[in-house]
Amino acid sequence: MKQIQMTQNSSFSLISTNKIIQMSDVWTSYDSKTFALEGINLSIDRGTNYAIVGQSGSGKSTLLKLMNGMMIPSKGTIKIDYVKPNMNNKKFKKMMHTIGYIPQSLGLVKNITVLENILIGALPRLNTIQSLLKRFPEHEIQEAKRIISLVGLSGKEERKAYMLSGGEKRRVAIARALMQKPTILLADEIVSELDHVTAHEIMNLIADAQKRMNLTAIMVHHDMQLALEFANRVAVIKDGHKILEIGVEGDNIVDFQTGDLNTEEIMEMYDNDPKK
Amino acid sequence: MTPKNNIVIGIIVALVVIASYNVDANPIEFVEGLPNLAIIVEEMLLVEPKYIPTALWAMFETIQMAFIGTVVGTAIALPLSMFAARNLNSKYVYAPVRALLAAIRTFPSILWAILFVIMVGLGTFAGVLAIVMYTVGFVAKLQYEAIEAIDSDPMDAVSSIGVSKWQLIRYVVIPESASHLLSQILYMFDYNVRQTSILGLVGAGGIGFYIINYIKFFEYGKAAVFMLVVLAAVLFIDWVSVKIRDKYIVKSQHGMAVSAK
Numbered sequence: 305m306k307q308i309q310m311t312q313n314s315s316f317s318l319i320s321t322n323k324i325i326q327m328s329d330v331w332t333s334y335d336s337k338t339f340a341l342e343g344i345n346l347s348i349d350r351g352t353n354y355a356i357v358g359q360s361g362s363g364k365s366t367l368l369k370l371m372n373g374m375m376i377p378s379k380g381t382i383k384i385d386y387v388k389p390n391m392n393n394k395k396f397k398k399m400m401h402t403i404g405y406i407p408q409s410l411g412l413v414k415n416i417t418v419l420e421n422i423l424i425g426a427l428p429r430l431n432t433i434q435s436l437l438k439r440f441p442e443h444e445i446q447e448a449k450r451i452i453s454l455v456g457l458s459g460k461e462e463r464k465a466y467m468l469s470g471g472e473k474r475r476v477a478i479a480r481a482l483m484q485k486p487t488i489l490l491a492d493e494i495v496s497e498l499d500h501v502t503a504h505e506i507m508n509l510i511a512d513a514q515k516r517m518n519l520t521a522i523m524v525h526h527d528m529q530l531a532l533e534f535a536n537r538v539a540v541i542k543d544g545h546k547i548l549e550i551g552v553e554g555d556n557i558v559d560f561q562t563g564d565l566n567t568e569e570i571m572e573m574y575d576n577d578p579k580k
Numbered sequence: 581m582t583p584k585n586n587i588v589i590g591i592i593v594a595l596v597v598i599a600s601y602n603v604d605a606n607p608i609e610f611v612e613g614l615p616n617l618a619i620i621v622e623e624m625l626l627v628e629p630k631y632i633p634t635a636l637w638a639m640f641e642t643i644q645m646a647f648i649g650t651v652v653g654t655a656i657a658l659p660l661s662m663f664a665a666r667n668l669n670s671k672y673v674y675a676p677v678r679a680l681l682a683a684i685r686t687f688p689s690i691l692w693a694i695l696f697v698i699m700v701g702l703g704t705f706a707g708v709l710a711i712v713m714y715t716v717g718f719v720a721k722l723q724y725e726a727i728e729a730i731d732s733d734p735m736d737a738v739s740s741i742g743v744s745k746w747q748l749i750r751y752v753v754i755p756e757s758a759s760h761l762l763s764q765i766l767y768m769f770d771y772n773v774r775q776t777s778i779l780g781l782v783g784a785g786g787i788g789f790y791i792i793n794y795i796k797f798f799e800y801g802k803a804a805v806f807m808l809v810v811l812a813a814v815l816f817i818d819w820v821s822v823k824i825r826d827k828y829i830v831k832s833q834h835g836m837a838v839s840a841k
Contacts (some may be wrong), residue, residue, distance in 0.1 A: 309646040366704075372740050373740075374736065374739075374740055397742050398742070399742075400740065400741060400742030401741060401742050403740070405737060405740040407730075407736060407737050410733070410737070411733045411734045411736060411737020411738065412734060412737075413734045413738070413751060413752050413755050413756060414734075414756070415755040415756060415758060415759065416751070416755045420751070424738055424741070424743075424751050425741065427741065427747050427751065428741060428742055429742045430741060430747075432744065432746060432747075435739055435744075435746070435747050435750060435751075436746060436747075438750075477737075484741060519675070526816055545811075
């Protein structure tokens with residue numbers, strides 16, 4: 305089903321109503337004086353592999369935190385699967401169970417094993433007694449082991465998280481998110497510190513999971529080339545503003561504001577703010 | 581050394597001199613009293629080995645008191661520390677719990693021992709209760725500080741899944757602060773053994789009871805046997821603590837030589 309909607313630059317475009325993330329004129333501030341994000345409009349289709357690109361301090365990590373309800377906007381509205389993020393809203397709280405979030409630091413519990421870290425993703429499906437006694441049902445343990453095999457960590461189930469390499473830690477973080485049976489996967493610069501080969505392995509792993517589980521993957525990068533390689537759509541954030549949003553279909557890149565562009569022109573725009 | 585530093589050091593030295601004068605801390609009296617120390621040492625050298633079995637048994641009793649006090653005290657302190665941590669609770673929860681813990685810490689273990697001797701009578705039980713109270717006050721404080729120092733990233737990542745607070749404590753807070761807790765328990769046990777050794781002063785049992793009585797009756801040779809046993813026990817416990825720290829704390833924190841199953 306398609307319909308006409310107003311976009312940021314007041315033009316009209318044909319977009320699907322099956323939006324999993326909708327942001328309208330969103331502003332956020334950490335100190336109530338300066339804004340980390342200013343007037344962001346964004347809508348993301350269900351099942352998209354979406355990338356948010358920008359340099360350090362541009363506000364892209366903040367944008368991701370708004371999507372899992374860890375931050376509340378100072379102004380504007382956000383809807384995640386048509387629900388406003390609010391920790392006190394039972395419906396959203398339940399929704400959080402299926403939003404996989406991988407922060408830049410990965411957020412692994414370093415003193416527990418790989419298997420235990422991954423089983424954390426299943427905690428919302430356990431009752432209090434089961435979780436306090438660490439009594440995971442057999443089918444959850446089998447599911448965790450299946451995901452461990454999927455991310456290429458078989459044989460390392462009992463290793464403590466701090467003993468793993470950088471690439472292995474990222475695989476554990478992805479596995480924990482997949483264990484949530486997510487509908488949305490948010491990942492913040494997950495490959496930024498990795499070598500080229502490992503970065504591509506991790507990105508392929510997420511792309512496979514995204515297709516297999518039909519989830520919406522929203523990934524923050526500072527490498528535009530990597531974003532263009534893996535994402536269907538890329539938003540470029542600079543100084544808290546969305547300066548560009550492009551769709552990627554095979555070799556074709558389409559900018560919704562200025563028309564067709566090639567990769568070189570996109571890279572040039574990313575390096576130099578087109579507003580200047 | 582800058583002039584400012586010299587002034588600060590001068591002020592500190594002046595304060596020490598004034599305070600010493602106020603409390604009659606006279607170094608000349610110390611020097612004059614040294615010959616008395618020599619007499620005590622000389623008498624202590626007349627060690628009476630036949631008291632070694634009694635001293636060992638008294639030390640064993642002391643260690644048991646410290647062990648019970650440390651374990652029970654830690655078991656009470658652990659949940660209290662969860663309620664006292666600012667990063668897990670609202671101020672309406674952590675502020676009263678912290679006030680309670682501060683009140684418990686106000687009294688040294690010897691004062692708790694006097695209180696419990698009045699309550700339950702002379703003997704080791706009063707000593708155990710005193711050690712429990714002291715351990716609760718200190719382990720809870722050290723532990724809530726350790727919890728507040730936990731890296732916020734795993735807390736945020738796991739919270740974002742929408743888990744309950746109990747699940748967050750079970751799967752993030754306890755594992756991430758466990759090495760601190762083990763370190764604190766070892767320190768507390770070491771400290772409690774030494775503390776329990778002096779609780780006998782107020783009739784709360786343990787090896788201190790023998791030491792204080794022999795000293796009262798000027799039987800320094802007998803007291804020396806018990807004091808040497810305390811020294812040996814403390815050194816042994818310290819050695820064991822170092823081994824445990826090396827194996828479970830230092831290496832795990834630095835990722836050294838901890839083999840995977």
